[in-house]
Amino acid sequence: MAPPRKSRLPKPLPEGFILMDTERKRWRLGKVIGQGGFGLIYLASQEVDRAVAEDSDYVIKVEYQENGPLFSELKFYQRAAKAGSIQKWKRDRGLDFLGIPTYWGSGLAEHQNLRYRFMAMDRLGxxxxxxxxxxxxxxxxxxxxxxxxxxxxxxxxxxxxxxxxxxxxxxxxxxxxxxxxxxxxxxxxxxxxxxxxxxxxxxxxxxxxxxxxxxxxxxxxxxxxxxxxxxxxxxxxxxxxxxxxxxxxxxxxxxxxxxxxxxxxxxxxxxxxxxxxxxxxxxxxxxxxxxxxxxxxxxxxxxxxxxxxxxxxxxxxxxxxxxxxxxxxxxxxxxxxxxxxxxxxxxxxxxxxxxxxxxxxxxxxxxxxxxxxxxxxxxxxxxxxxxxxxxxxxxxxxxxxAHEDEGSEEEAEARPKAIPACYLRGPPVSRGARPKQV
Missing domain, CATH: 1.10.510.10 (Transferase(Phosphotransferase) domain 1)
Known part of the structure; x- marks a missing residue:
């Protein structure tokens, strides 16, 4: 069953719902704390046997599987935002911090005949x-x-x-x-x-x-x-x-x-x-x-x-x-x-x-x-x-x-001035005079 085409945001998953990512890590959903153009953002935890704490350090983005934005974002995170890659870059560049949220996992889920795509990442402020x-x-x-x-x-x-x-x-x-x-x-x-x-x-x-x-x-x-x-x-x-x-x-x-x-x-x-x-x-x-x-x-x-x-x-x-x-x-x-x-x-x-x-x-x-x-x-x-x-x-x-003549007065005085063409060929020639034949 496809999601309603007129609905941009997905139907919410119940609090406490358990997700399993592609590496078989299990995640428990907490409450919804935000939303984007096509998805919802939930608090999340890997401690699936207890309620998700209000101060959890993880969130999970959830969209309908057919939507595109999370798929594009997921490809970026999978290629570039894994914890090991970020740590190596910081060591090589001598950086104490690099402002890219860490990717922790992703996968697909199904609930009430609707299919979802999800991604787990760092919680931000x-x-x-x-x-x-x-x-x-x-x-x-x-x-x-x-x-x-x-x-x-x-x-x-x-x-x-x-x-x-x-x-x-x-x-x-x-x-x-x-x-x-x-x-x-x-x-x-x-x-x-x-x-x-x-x-x-x-x-x-x-x-x-x-x-x-x-x-x-x-x-x-x-x-x-x-x-x-x-x-x-x-x-x-x-x-x-x-x-x-x-x-x-x-x-x-x-x-x-x-x-x-x-x-x-x-x-x-x-x-x-x-x-x-x-x-x-x-x-x-x-x-x-x-x-x-x-x-x-x-x-x-x-x-x-x-x-x-x-x-x-x-x-x-x-x-x-x-x-x-x-x-x-x-x-x-x-x-x-x-x-x-x-x-x-x-x-x-x-x-x-x-x-x-x-x-x-x-x-x-x-x-x-x-x-x-x-x-x-x-x-x-x-x-x-x-x-x-x-x-x-x-x-x-x-x-x-268009500002070729800009600069301070001192610079203008020090700058060499253009030499009239008549001086480039010898002594100046008066107007109308015929040049001397050599």
């Missing part, structure tokens, strides 16, 4: 979306940069295992159940094997598959219908960091129009770094995120990113535990509001609103040279610049574009 909403839509800058570093570690691991996540967002970033300073990237229902058996997927646009993913953050590759790649994940992460830092994105007002969202993202990427620097808010300058996205822009579709460089761009001396307290000026602020009159005056520019009828209405401003070179090093830390000189030059060249 609250998601970042709830924290952002409670803080007026923004997070402190140091916290955003720390989250970025930790998520780059996760992406490096899953990319090395031939997968991309393709749906990074605050709702899929979870804190640890026991330790809220641990951050996990969860929900691999849209994960994509971009490099099966070491062979990268070809660049092939498909408009019929365009705009997949979460509209606020999905990559320009996805807007074009390309299969997700490593650069896609990093671009999505960059958009997330920008949102968490500023509380809004320039395309928030047109999310129901995918083509307009795509155009706004392309405009932002084409005009880096000033397009991102203009979005800075009080107490949260966006220079690190601008450099992060600028480096992502240099990547070709099949390129392997320099993950250590990306982490270095987000470092800037941030240490310690995550601080999720409300940033100054964010309390009671509605991140979706576009009523500029209701907001207090700011010393920094407001986020750029895109005018689709007149794209050239808003002219970009020249960017101070200090931003092109990246975040300044602190004087009390004379260690070597983490950004290699060659990459620094590449980022600088990418950022110039």
């Amino acid at each position: 609250s998601d970042l979306q709830k924290i952002c909403e409670s803080g007026g839509g923004r997070l402190k800058k140091a916290t955003v940069l720390q989250l970025g570093q930790r998520l780059v570690d996760v992406l490096e691991y899953i990319h090395d295992n031939e997968y991309v996540h393709a749906d990074i967002k605050a709702a899929n970033v979870m804190l640890g159940y026991r330790d809220p300073d641990q951050v996990y990237l969860a929900d691999y229902g849209l994960s994509y094997r971009y490099c099966p058996d070491g062979v990268h997927k070809e660049y092939k646009e498909n408009p019929k598959k365009g705009h997949n993913g979460t509209m606020e953050y999905t990559s320009l590759d996805a807007h074009k219908g390309l299969g997700p790649s490593r650069r896609s994940d990093l671009q999505i992460l960059g958009f997330c960091l920008l949102h968490w830092l500023c509380g809004s994105l320039p395309w928030d007002g047109v999310l129901k129009h995918p083509a307009q969202v795509q155009e706004a993202k392309a405009r932002l990427m084409d005009n880096l770094p000033d397009s991102v620097l203009e979005l800075s808010v009080d107490g949260a300058v966006t220079d690190e995120v601008a450099l992060f996205l600028l480096h992502v822009k240099t990547l070709d579709y099949q390129d392997k990113p320099d993950y250590q460089l990306l982490k270095a761009l987000l470092t800037k001396g941030v240490t310690g535990r995550l601080d999720f307290s409300v940033p100054a000026g964010s309390a009671g602020r509605n991140p979706r509001s576009r009523d500029k009159k209701a907001e207090p005056a700011r010393t920094r520019p407001e986020p750029v609103e895109v005018d689709y009828e007149d794209p050239d209405r808003r002219k970009t401003k020249a960017v101070p040279a200090r931003y092109i070179r990246g975040p300044p090093l602190r004087n009390d830390h004379p260690q070597q610049d983490p950004v290699p000189p060659a990459v620094r030059r590449t980022l600088k060249q990418r950022s110039r574009g």
Whole structure:
């Protein structure tokens, strides 16, 4: 008997129901503690002779067998999220922690003529979306940069295992159940094997598959219908960091129009770094995120990113535990509001609103040279610049574009000026005079 087609969520299994996974481990279901688009999440325990404790460290996701998201997620976990693989990676990279939930088992079950698929994994805590909403839509800058570093570690691991996540967002970033300073990237229902058996997927646009993913953050590759790649994940992460830092994105007002969202993202990427620097808010300058996205822009579709460089761009001396307290000026602020009159005056520019009828209405401003070179090093830390000189030059060249004449006055004076052509062939020739014959 097939499940009702109109019912997205499965009919709940009874509390205390016993499941057996493919390795013949037995699991006891507790109460339902959450749900996704197509499945339910239960507390679970391997102690099948007693009720599942409220503080259990395991959960089990359950969907109808015919549904696709859990099947896709399960394939990722089976290939990349086994405890032994994660531990080996941490040892090899010298990491104390890696934010990927551990896979503990999976299988099929049947109850009242309905067939289910299930997967057992680590229990996680609250998601970042709830924290952002409670803080007026923004997070402190140091916290955003720390989250970025930790998520780059996760992406490096899953990319090395031939997968991309393709749906990074605050709702899929979870804190640890026991330790809220641990951050996990969860929900691999849209994960994509971009490099099966070491062979990268070809660049092939498909408009019929365009705009997949979460509209606020999905990559320009996805807007074009390309299969997700490593650069896609990093671009999505960059958009997330920008949102968490500023509380809004320039395309928030047109999310129901995918083509307009795509155009706004392309405009932002084409005009880096000033397009991102203009979005800075009080107490949260966006220079690190601008450099992060600028480096992502240099990547070709099949390129392997320099993950250590990306982490270095987000470092800037941030240490310690995550601080999720409300940033100054964010309390009671509605991140979706576009009523500029209701907001207090700011010393920094407001986020750029895109005018689709007149794209050239808003002219970009020249960017101070200090931003092109990246975040300044602190004087009390004379260690070597983490950004290699060659990459620094590449980022600088990418950022110039229409700003060839930008820079400080001192730099302008020191820069050699172009020599008029008439001086390249000898003494200047007066207007109208005939050159002397030799």
